[in-house]
Amino acid sequence: xxxxxVYEKLKDQPFKSLFDEITASDVxxxxxxxGLTEADYFTLLSPAAEGYLEEMAQKAHQLTLQHFGYTMQLxxxxxxxxxxxxxxxxxxxxxxxxxxxxxxxMEEVEEEAQAIYAMGIEQIIILSGExxxxxxxxxxxxxxxxxxxxxxxxxxxxxxxxxxxxxELVESGIDTLTVFQETYDQEIYRDLHTKGPKRFYKxxxxxxxxxCQAGMRSVTIGALLGLDDWRKESYITGLHGxxxxxxxxxxxxxxxxxxxxxxxxxxQPEIHVTDQNMVQAMLALRLFLPRxxxxxxxxxxxxxxxxxxxxxVTKMSAAxxxxxxxxxxxxxxxxxxxxxxxxxVEEVRQLxxxxxxxxxxxxxxxx
Amino acid sequence: xxxxLVIAGKELESRLFTGTGKFADHSVMREAIxxxxxxxxxVAIRRVDLDGSGKHIVNDIxxxxxxxxNTSGARTAEEAVRIARxxxxxxxxxxxxxxxxxxxxxxLPDNEETIKxxxxxxxxxxxxxxxMSPDLMAAKRMEEAGAxxxxxxxxxxxxxxxxxxxxxxxxxxxEIDVPIVIDAGIGKxxxxxxxxxxxxxxxxxxxxxxxxxxPVAMAKAFxxxxxxxxxxxxxxxxxxxLQAKASSPLTGFxxxxxxxx
Numbered sequence: 001x002x003x004x005x006v007y008e009k010l011k012d013q014p015f016k017s018l019f020d021e022i023t024a025s026d027v028x029x030x031x032x033x034x035g036l037t038e039a040d041y042f043t044l045l046s047p048a049a050e051g052y053l054e055e056m057a058q059k060a061h062q063l064t065l066q067h068f069g070y071t072m073q074l075x076x077x078x079x080x081x082x083x084x085x086x087x088x089x090x091x092x093x094x095x096x097x098x099x100x101x102x103x104x105x106m107e108e109v110e111e112e113a114q115a116i117y118a119m120g121i122e123q124i125i126i127l128s129g130e131x132x133x134x135x136x137x138x139x140x141x142x143x144x145x146x147x148x149x150x151x152x153x154x155x156x157x158x159x160x161x162x163x164x165x166x167x168e169l170v171e172s173g174i175d176t177l178t179v180f181q182e183t184y185d186q187e188i189y190r191d192l193h194t195k196g197p198k199r200f201y202k203x204x205x206x207x208x209x210x211x212c213q214a215g216m217r218s219v220t221i222g223a224l225l226g227l228d229d230w231r232k233e234s235y236i237t238g239l240h241g242x243x244x245x246x247x248x249x250x251x252x253x254x255x256x257x258x259x260x261x262x263x264x265x266x267x268q269p270e271i272h273v274t275d276q277n278m279v280q281a282m283l284a285l286r287l288f289l290p291r292x293x294x295x296x297x298x299x300x301x302x303x304x305x306x307x308x309x310x311x312x313v314t315k316m317s318a319a320x321x322x323x324x325x326x327x328x329x330x331x332x333x334x335x336x337x338x339x340x341x342x343x344x345v346e347e348v349r350q351l352x353x354x355x356x357x358x359x360x361x362x363x364x365x366x367x
Numbered sequence: 368x369x370x371x372l373v374i375a376g377k378e379l380e381s382r383l384f385t386g387t388g389k390f391a392d393h394s395v396m397r398e399a400i401x402x403x404x405x406x407x408x409x410v411a412i413r414r415v416d417l418d419g420s421g422k423h424i425v426n427d428i429x430x431x432x433x434x435x436x437n438t439s440g441a442r443t444a445e446e447a448v449r450i451a452r453x454x455x456x457x458x459x460x461x462x463x464x465x466x467x468x469x470x471x472x473x474x475l476p477d478n479e480e481t482i483k484x485x486x487x488x489x490x491x492x493x494x495x496x497x498x499m500s501p502d503l504m505a506a507k508r509m510e511e512a513g514a515x516x517x518x519x520x521x522x523x524x525x526x527x528x529x530x531x532x533x534x535x536x537x538x539x540x541x542e543i544d545v546p547i548v549i550d551a552g553i554g555k556x557x558x559x560x561x562x563x564x565x566x567x568x569x570x571x572x573x574x575x576x577x578x579x580x581x582p583v584a585m586a587k588a589f590x591x592x593x594x595x596x597x598x599x600x601x602x603x604x605x606x607x608x609l610q611a612k613a614s615s616p617l618t619g620f621x622x623x624x625x626x627x628x
Contacts, residue, residue, distance in 0.1 A: 065578045069389020122416075135456040152413075217442070250442045250469040291472055326396050356391045364413050364440055 003209065003243050004202050007184065007236065015232040022046035031055050036288045037353035041238055044284035045231045053280060060286040060312040067291055072352050073315040073360045074345065076116050076122040077157070079324045080104045080143060084129030086196030088182070090227070095196065102324050103134050109146050115327040117150040119319060119345040122362040124151050125178060127322075130159035130198060138167045144172040153364040155218070155313055159197070159363040160207040161335070166214030173366045177211035178220040179204070180258070183227040184236040192227060212248035217364065219244060219251050220295055225273040225281070228258035234281040238288050245289065254293030254315065257281055261299050275304055279311060302343055309355050318348035370601060372568050374546055375408075375494040375515040377433065381406045382563065383593040384435070384548060386573025388414075393427040395582055401429045403586035408432040408551075409464050409571065413440040413453040425459065426517070435496065437464035444483035453487055459498065462494045464518065474524045478505035483510055489513030498550055501535035506543050517543055518571065520551035525574045527554025530562055540566045556585075556592030563596025564604060 019042075028048045029042040043049065044056065081103035084093040102113065116124060126143060127134035134160045147154050155176030156169060166177065183189050186201050193199050211219045221240055223233040237255060244253045259273050282294060296305060296313045296322040305316065319342075321327050343351075352359045371378040385405040390396035402409055408428050412611070415424055415436075428434060436454040441447035444467060451463045467480040476499050488495050489512055497509045501519035509517055519536050522528035530536065530550060540547050546568035553559050554575045562570045572589050579585035 065389075066527065066574065069574065069577050070391035071389060245472050252471045291474070329626060353392060358390060358392050360414065362414060362416060365417065365450065365453060367446055367453065 001209070001247065002202070002206050003240050004205055006239060006243055007186075008206065010236060010239070011186065015229060015235075018042070019046045019231055022048045024051060024313075026050050027052050028365050031059065038239060038242070039287075041284055041288035042235055044193055044287060045235050047282065049284070050276070050280060053276070053283065056280070056283040056287060057311055060283045061310050063286055063290045064310075064312045064314065068314050070357050071360050072123055072309065072357045073123065073363050074318050075125060075155075075315060076119070076121045076317060076345075077114055077127050077320050077322065078109075078116065078147075079127045079322060079326060080109065080139075081128040081131070081134045082324050083134035084196075085131045085133075086198040087194045088196075088198060088242045089192050089194070090182075090224070093124050101129075103128075103139075104143075104325060106142060106146060106324055108328070109143050112325060113147055113150045120147050120361055121318070121345060122151050122350075123153040123155075123364070125155035125176065126174075128158045130196070132159060135159065137161070137168050140174070141172040144169070144174060148173050148366060152362045152366060154366070155220075160204050163210040164217065166211050170215045175217040175364060175366065176220070177208065177216040177218070178254075178256070179207045179211070179235075180222045180224055180256070181205060181240070184222045184223055184233055184240075185228045188228050189363070195342065201356040207270065208244055209247075211245060212251040215340060216251060218254060218293070219248075220254035220256055220293065222256035222258060222295075224258055224260055225278065226271050228271065230271065230273045230277050230281060234284065238285050241285070241289055241292055245292070252293060253289070254295050255285055255289070256295040256297065257285075258297055279308070282308070282312055298342075306351060306355070307359060309352070316348070319343065319345045370597070372546060374496075379406045379433075379569075380404075381542070381590070381593070382569040382597055383559070383589055384550075384571035385576065386567055386571060387411070387424060387428070388573055389577035390582065391577075393424060396577070397427045397429060399576055399582040399586040400432060402583050402590070403576070404431070404590050405586075406432055407435050407462075407569075407571075408458060409435045409437045410459070411439045412436045412450050412459070414456070415454070415459070417453060417457040433462060433593075434460050435462045435464050435474070436460070437466050438484070439466045439468070441465075441467050441484075442469045442477075443467065444480040444487070447480070447484040448487050451484075451493060452491075453542055462496070463488060464496045464498055466498045476500050476520070478502060478509075480510045481505075485509050485514050487514040496548070501532040501539060503535070503538055503542060504541050510545050514545060516546040516548050516568070518548045518550040520560070521549045522552030524551040526552050527575060528552050529554060529558040530565075533565070536567070537565060551564065555587045559589055559592045560596035560599070563593055564599050566600055569593075 026043050030043045083101050088094050156174050157178040189201050208219045208221050223237050241253050293314045294312050296316040349359045381404045382581050383405045384407040436459045438447040438450040447467045465484050467477045469477045485495050494515045496516040497514045498518045506517045521530040548569040549562045549567045550571040559570050576585045
């Protein structure tokens with residue numbers, strides 16, 4: 001079983017003309033419905049649906065309240081290594097970019113953990129550049145021994161692994177897996193990932209599924225918006241989420257909508273994804289998959305993040321550092337991308353209270 | 368008139384149980400629970416800081432209430448058991464609502480795993496209340512395993528769709544001896560009344576109160592609705608019929624023994 005079979009059926013569809021065929025009345029019909037089909041989801045991603053963002057937002061808000069209430073989970077990323085073996089045109093960690101690389105020692109992991117814990121956050125995600133040598137299962141398991149003392153839930157966003165490796169990490173206490181496909185278009189994918197194991201499209205595409213099979217409690221997927229037509233990317237992302245939900249009932253599926261950000265390379269996205277585009281993608285997804293988590297990162301500006309809170313988001317990062325050792329030694333290293341919201345955890349908590357939301361610092365206990 | 372609900376020897380005057388999830392903040396939650404007069408309040412152990420760092424949601428639960436920690440987040444019996452033990456070890460008492468949900472799409476409970484967890488936790492001295500998908504045989508097995516109450520869902524959690532599982536629950540009310548608490552799906556006070564009128568022993572409401580525009584007023588409304596439904600039930604509801612029944616029958620003079628010359 002693989003989502004690749006679904007992708008193969010979709011890949012040659014004339015997405016642009018199909019989106020353009022959708023009319024305002026098609027959108028109005030979909031907005032009357034309770035449960036949406038894949039075709040309905042497609043309709044809400046069309047240019048015609050741009051005129052209905054407010055209606056979509058109202059429904060998305062109601063659905064999110066119904067399923068998640070006035071709560072917002074907060075988490076932080078912990079970058080442990082920036083060694084990478086891939087060449088990805090859009091990423092600062094790309095092996096072609098020359099900068100002093102480093103990986104945290106266990107003492108440094110402990111210091112970073114203490115710094116994060118002091119901020120009051122109990123849910124974190126371990127991130128690294130993609131290198132099987134530098135972020136090996138063994139290294140990550142050792143890190144987990146330390147992190148378990150401080151955090152109630154620990155996620156993983158490193159290079160794709162085999163199912164057995166994930167099983168080992170689940171055993172060590174890691175409960176969440178995040179893996180971005182970057183772009184679902186296989187040809188663009190090949191152009192952007194010129195060297196390294198990341199070139200293997202299908203292995204990456206099947207990664208979330210391996211995570212589900214290995215017993216990850218939650219798996220988050222997404223496309224990096226700006227690498228291809230965002231409507232098509234959002235549609236396939238939603239279908240991928242739905243596929244995982246249907247096949248792995250006991251895994252909580254999350255979707256994130258990151259946009260390409262400035263980075264250390266010279267890559268400039270060809271496709272500009274506006275705030276309005278991103279909002280449409282998020283709203284359509286919420287209406288299609290009412291129970292999916294929607295994760296919002298600090299890639300976005302404070303002004304925009306404030307407005308996105310009631311539109312379906314269930315989990316957001318706060319006070320993120322995207323540098324290795326960035327919580328204790330901020331000047332030392334290369335960040336993976338520039339973050340746009342530099343507010344402290346306390347400021348984000350305050351903001352959520354003002355908006356009528358309860359910040360949830362802990363939503364799972366490693367058992 | 369005294370009409371307490373008794374669960375594991377504890378007498379409860381209120382038949383409205385409340386949940387603590389989904390509230391915008393703890394002070395609103397506290398006030399809503401106070402106004403609901405609820406005496407049983409469920410708390411997700413997964414959301415509680417177990418290290419005693421002072422950020423404890425439990426501190427915001429009014430004293431009138433018995434704490435009923437729940438195992439939400441558990442996907443297997445084993446996880447539910449471990450979570451229940453964590454809650455007890457951190458001083459949350461020995462009542463536990465078992466929630467084992469392995470379906471993350473509709474959040475429907477897994478009855479088989481719930482039965483397994485019930486057996487283990489009852490043995491360990493917990494007072495176990497089972498959240499479940501309405502099914503008579505599963506409920507009987509939970510009862511046999513020692514569950515102190517059975518909590519069938521009215522409709523999927525958070526759906527506010529009312530008691531869609533009515534027929535199944537009605538059978539369970541007739542056949543199960545421990546209290547039946549309808550949990551999940553109740554979206555309106557009138558639906559809580561309906562639950563009580565049909566003979567449920569109590570209801571558990573969370574989403575409908577927590578996500579109301581005025582959660583405190585809604586909590587009061589549910590309190591009144593549950594009392595009204597219970598009063599109607601014990602007063603003996605008239606039978607419903609498709610045909611009109613005259614209150615002064617015309618054939619009342621006919622008796623089986625009268626006449627017959």
